[in-house]
Amino acid sequence: MDFFNQFKIETPESVELEFTLAGIGNRVYAFVIDMIILxxxxxILLIIAAFFLFNIPIISSLFGIEEEQVSLWILAIQFFIIFATYVGYFVLFETLWQGETPGKRFVKIRVIQDNGRPITLQQATLRALFKPVDDLFFLGLLFVILGKREKRIGDWVAGTLIIQEAKGKKGTDLTVSQEAENLTKYLQNNTDLSRLLPEDFAALRRYLQRRDEMFTEARMELARKLAYQVKDIIGLQEIPEGTTSNLFLEAVYLAYQKQV
Known part of the structure; x- marks a missing residue:
């Protein structure tokens, strides 16, 4: 029996990825943490606004504006700044942290595109702009509970969803060569494995698990594509001379496991 809402996506490289949706409990938990920070x-912003409100007579005399107008301007600016902070918090973190906010990172969930790719600035902005709508009368919560993909309105508009992070498994779910183990230390010292997203690792693991089922030509071509993509992601200038694509991918798999 499957207790989690899972779905599969096939990447342009014909690698099938399986994701687990975050679930309403994890999403609410992350939301509460983010709301505490926000x-x-x-x-702090309200305290600063209160300082200006208490000094309206001084500001009025300084700029030659009526006190009532000064008060209205301060309230309008305060409203704009609070709204921009509320929206900007999610846009900033979800863009820079590749789909995570402090709350999501703590709970280990993240936002991705419907095709499994990392979220973009435009999508993060759309999600954030629709967040007040989702929060109104708990509309977003209702959509999450009733929808098969657990999407709120902002997710439908932006083409995103929230998944549970898939960390590397410590078990021996596939066999790797001794040469790959020897290359692991080199990768740990000369690359930034933290740049490899969980979904990237999932694609790598799925390839290594299913490569024996492929025809030789298809396996070699797919391995070459994945190797060059992974090389760029982890910041490696060149794959060590004499290292095959399969060997390189095995080494990355092992190195990633040791650092998570």
Missing amino acids: GLIIT
Whole structure:
């Protein structure tokens, strides 16, 4: 029996990825953490706004503007800054942290595109702009509960969904060569394996698990494509001379496991 809402995506490289949706509990948990952080930030902004409101007579005399107009301007600016902070918090973190906010990172969930790729700035912005709509009368929560893909309105508009992060398994679910183990230390010292996203690792693991089922030509071509993609992601200038694509991918698989 499957207790988790899972779905599969086939990448352009014909690698099938399986994701587990984050679930309503994890999403609410992450949301609460983010709201606590946002609440602290907004409280500071309100304190600053209160300082200006208490000094309206001084500001009025300084700029030659009526006190009532000064008050309205301060309230309008305060509203704009709070809204921009609320929206910008999610846009900033989900863009820079590749689909995570502090709350999502703590709970180990992230936002991705419907095709399994990392979220873009435009999608993060759309999600954030529709967040007030989702929060109104708990509409977003209702959509998540009733929808098969657990999407709120912002997710439908932006073409995104939230998944549970798939970390590398410590078990021996596939066989790798001794040469790959020897190359692992080199990769740990000369690359940034943290840049390899969980979904990237999932694609790598799935290839290594299913490569024996492929025809030789198809296996070699797919291995070559994946090797060059992984090389660029982890910041490796060149694959060591004499290292085959399969050997390189095995070594990356082992090195990633040791650092998660």
